[in-house]
Amino acid sequence: MRRAAALIAGGGPAGAAAAIRLAQGGAEAVVVERRAGAHDTVCGGFLGWDSLAALERLGLDPWALGAQPIDRVRLSAGSRIVEAPLPRRAAGLSRRTLDEALLARAAEAGAELVRGRTVRSADLGGRTLRLDGDEEMAGDALFLATGKYELRGAPRTGAAIESAPLGLRTSIPAPPDLAGHIELHLFDGGYSGLLVQEDGSANLCLSVARHRLKQVEGVDALIAELASESPLLARRLEETAGLEWEAVAGVPYGWRTHDSEEGVFRIGDRGAVIASLAGDGVAIALTSGLAAAEAFLEGGPGAAGAFQGSFGRRSNRPVGIAETLRWSAERRLPRAMAMTLFAAFPRLAPLAAKLTRIG
Ligand SMILES: Cc1cc2nc3c(=O)[nH]c(=O)nc-3n(C[C@H](O)[C@H](O)[C@H](O)COP(=O)(O)OP(=O)(O)OC[C@H]3O[C@@H](n4cnc5c(N)ncnc54)[C@H](O)[C@@H]3O)c2cc1C
Known part of the structure; x- marks a missing residue:
């Protein structure tokens, strides 16, 4: 059986x-990634200043990859629109570009990439992964990083996957007044985010409660209904027939863990x-990947429990506040109150953006 110090x-x-960090620290790191090459993924493509700082620590320059600067947030709910400056510069960059650049950097640092192979299941006690083709690989330590996707043998205990929202993503032509903005359209049961990405198109990404999809026939009908509730979203979708959507089901927002197996x-x-x-999931991903690698380099496989406890505590504030914001955004009355507050006190929006960073 193939063995590595760190199996990801x-x-x-x-x-x-x-x-990247493991390889830089001299540990043998092997990454198993099911996608063989560049691909789009369900994500808004918003990189906050904490994501940008983490990328810099990893030796990547997002601006050189074509990231588009974002300095303002535009919130829309029904016919109301409120704008505010962000506390610091953020960026829009597609995951197609970002993920490939990160993997190339990992290979350059000396990590081994096993691409186009799927991990079918994990045995956490034995620290092994079973890949397609029934191949088994073992690690002194396992790094679980399959993201939004469930992995047999490694459940997110307590996460309500079946009732969790659905994510959708597509690209549309960028309207001229979108430059420099992250635009959020809020509606009952969800929201959509729109920004300009490196190829000049706009990334449109939605999070929608399942009951909204069940009430209509398919994604096109859902989008038409949401557009009828949001004049700004409707304007953005004018002349965009035949859009192709990527989807992911069961994103358990708010879930986190404070412990893990040895x-x-x-x-x-x-x-x-x-x-x-x-818009901080990528920052959490980069920061936790870096912190876990540091913990392993310092303390070996036995450092996993302490890492998980400390990262769980670190994520409590941003994840908890983001849940409160989501709860308000998805309900008519709290949403209306939040829009009134944001209009009256323009410093509240940047404060909310600040408090939801992993830092
Ligand atoms: C609708 C929506 C919009 C979002 N918008 C933003 C945003 O604008 N900004 C932001 O910062 N965050 C955003 N997020 C959150 C962000 O996408 C995630 O937090 C982030 O992608 C997590 O990174 P990850 O590496 O943990 O997982 P992922 O990005 O999900 O990556 C997991 C990787 O593992 C691979 N994989 C999965 N299963 C297997 C398997 N069995 N075998 C081998 N490989 C496998 C996948 O192909 C993938 O490459 C959004 C999320 C959603 C749902």
Whole structure:
């Protein structure tokens, strides 16, 4: 059986960040990633200043990858629109570009990439992964980084996956007044985010409660209904017939763990899932990947429990506040009150953005 010091399941931002730091620290790191090449993924593409700082620590320059600067947030609910400056510069960058750049950096640092292979299940006690083709791989430590996707043998205990929201993503032509903004459209049961990405198109990403999809026939009908509730979203979707959507089901916002098995590091969305409204999931993925790798380099596989406890505590504030914001955004009356507050006190929106960063 193939053995590595650090065996990483999943090569998204969390898995790649861990691989880069592990390889830089001299540990043998192997990443198993099911996608063979560049791909889109359900994500808003918003990189907060904490994501940008983590990328810099990993030796990547997001601006050189074409990231588009974002300095303002525009909130819309029904016919109301409120704008505010962000406390610091953020960016829009597609995950297609970001994930490939991170994996290339991991390979350059000396990590081994096993691409186009799927981990079918994990045995956490034995610290092994079973891959497609029935191949088994073992690690002194396992890094679980399959993100939004469930992994047999490594459940997110207590996460209400079946009732959790649905994520959808597509690209549309960027309207001229979107430059420099992250635009959020709030509606009953969810919200959508829109920003300009590196190729000049706009990334449109939605989080929607399942009951909204069940009430209509398919995604196109859902989008038409949401547009009828949000004039700004309707305007953005004018002349965009035949959109192709990527989807992910069961994103358990608010879930996090504070412990793990000996030698098992749970990173990114496997450790803490922040509401996508906050736009901080990539920062949590990068930061937890880096912190887990540091913990392993210092303390070996036995450091997993302490890492998980400390990262769980660190994620409590941003994840908890993001849940409160999501709760308010998805309900008519709290949403109306929040819009009134944001309009009256323009410093509240940047404060909310600040408090939902992992830092
Ligand atoms: C609708 C929506 C919008 C969002 N918008 C934003 C945003 O704008 N900004 C932000 O910061 N965060 C956003 N997020 C959150 C962000 O996408 C996640 O927090 C982040 O992607 C987590 O990174 P990760 O590396 O843990 O997992 P992922 O990004 O999910 O990566 C997991 C990787 O593992 C691979 N994989 C999965 N299963 C297997 C397997 N069995 N075998 C091998 N490989 C496997 C996948 O192919 C993937 O490459 C959003 C989330 C949603 C749902």
